[in-house]
Amino acid sequence: MFEDNKTIGSYHSDFEKEKGLIEVENLKCSYPPFDQIVLDDLSLVINSGEFVTILGHSGSGKTTLLRSLAGFEIIQEGYIRINGILASTSWTHLPPEKRKIGFIFQDYALFPHLTVRQNISFGIVGNKNYKKKRENYILDLIGLKKQDNRYPHQLSGGQQQRVALGRALAPNPVAILMDEPFSNLDRQLRSSLSREVRDIIKSSGITAILVTHDREEAMVLSDRVGVLVDGKLIQISEPEKLYRFPASLEVSRMISETRLIQGIVQKRHINTEIGKISIEKIQSGNSTFNEGSSIIASLRPEDLTIKKSNSETHGTIVRKEFSGNNLIYCVELKSGDFLHVDNFNRIDSLDEGEHVSLDFSLRNPISVFPK
Numbered sequence: 001m002f003e004d005n006k007t008i009g010s011y012h013s014d015f016e017k018e019k020g021l022i023e024v025e026n027l028k029c030s031y032p033p034f035d036q037i038v039l040d041d042l043s044l045v046i047n048s049g050e051f052v053t054i055l056g057h058s059g060s061g062k063t064t065l066l067r068s069l070a071g072f073e074i075i076q077e078g079y080i081r082i083n084g085i086l087a088s089t090s091w092t093h094l095p096p097e098k099r100k101i102g103f104i105f106q107d108y109a110l111f112p113h114l115t116v117r118q119n120i121s122f123g124i125v126g127n128k129n130y131k132k133k134r135e136n137y138i139l140d141l142i143g144l145k146k147q148d149n150r151y152p153h154q155l156s157g158g159q160q161q162r163v164a165l166g167r168a169l170a171p172n173p174v175a176i177l178m179d180e181p182f183s184n185l186d187r188q189l190r191s192s193l194s195r196e197v198r199d200i201i202k203s204s205g206i207t208a209i210l211v212t213h214d215r216e217e218a219m220v221l222s223d224r225v226g227v228l229v230d231g232k233l234i235q236i237s238e239p240e241k242l243y244r245f246p247a248s249l250e251v252s253r254m255i256s257e258t259r260l261i262q263g264i265v266q267k268r269h270i271n272t273e274i275g276k277i278s279i280e281k282i283q284s285g286n287s288t289f290n291e292g293s294s295i296i297a298s299l300r301p302e303d304l305t306i307k308k309s310n311s312e313t314h315g316t317i318v319r320k321e322f323s324g325n326n327l328i329y330c331v332e333l334k335s336g337d338f339l340h341v342d343n344f345n346r347i348d349s350l351d352e353g354e355h356v357s358l359d360f361s362l363r364n365p366i367s368v369f370p371k
Helices: 008-017 062-070 116-121 128-142 157-169 187-204 215-221 239-244 249-255
Strands: 022-031 036-046 051-055 077-082 085-088 101-104 175-179 207-212 224-229 232-237 259-266 269-272 275-278 294-299 304-308 315-323 326-333 338-343 355-360 367-370
Touching (some): 036 062, 036 077, 036 232, 051 215, 062 101, 062 175, 062 207, 128 157, 157 175, 157 187, 215 249, 224 249, 232 239, 232 249, 239 249, 249 294, 259 338
Parallel strands (some): 051 207, 051 224, 175 207
Antiparallel strands (some): 022 036, 022 077, 077 085, 259 294, 294 367, 304 355, 315 326, 315 355, 326 338
């Protein structure tokens, strides 16, 4: 539990000393009549200057977490500290305007009657000279100085997004919160703009928290990714570690195109219907399984190979999907289970209805979970 070693009255000067350390401990948030728990015992520390993404499906509590950090929601249990200042508990609540946090909404929420420059200037506090310098700095940062007199409706979706970012950065906040800000853009623009936004934020040195349901977006942009499931933060780690060492089957499904196959532990192997996996190929952090335990192995697309069956048949291709640089085959196994297998080199293209044999190609340890 945090110690309340600073008074709320000291918030202003202390916010100016340090950039963006956010601490959350045992956070619980629910909606009336207080039986719908949205966030449950959530703890999280985000260091100054970090870009952290919270990944979760719709209804997982992502937006509620952002709103709680921003001060738009009252929490029932736990603590939120911003730069060491107690911002939220069950008995005290620092209002949003005193948290010095920028918020970018899904629909940007720009003022339609104000120009780009006026939108950016809206939250800047200071004399005329300071405001002008700050406006110009932000306009340069987001690359819209030549469009400063345009109105939102005269801008493209990508430009509107950058104005929203600029307006959030203009008051020099300790952190930026972003609620699925790229979801309304087409995929190509979303990919390029999200990287551009990340570069702008990282160059400013400001702490950023993004929430999204898009795993590719989360993995590409973030210093760390947290997986939120039903209001619980299941795991948070660097993208590569999260990919290689998922803590649960839920995490594995969230962060990659996982291929699941059932098996039984027998004599230091996992017996599956397409072959054996040595115990040595299992992540060391996984639970210890007893002889005869039923498990589910979580494989990555690159962990499986497929070829036309000459002798041993493991299944039949029931569907073939073209996916740019590879083909994905849906194989019905003899058990009736379905397994998606990638053919990355696209050599020996196979057809629907063909009998195939499968094999493991395990270059890295795999994750195994109880069935």
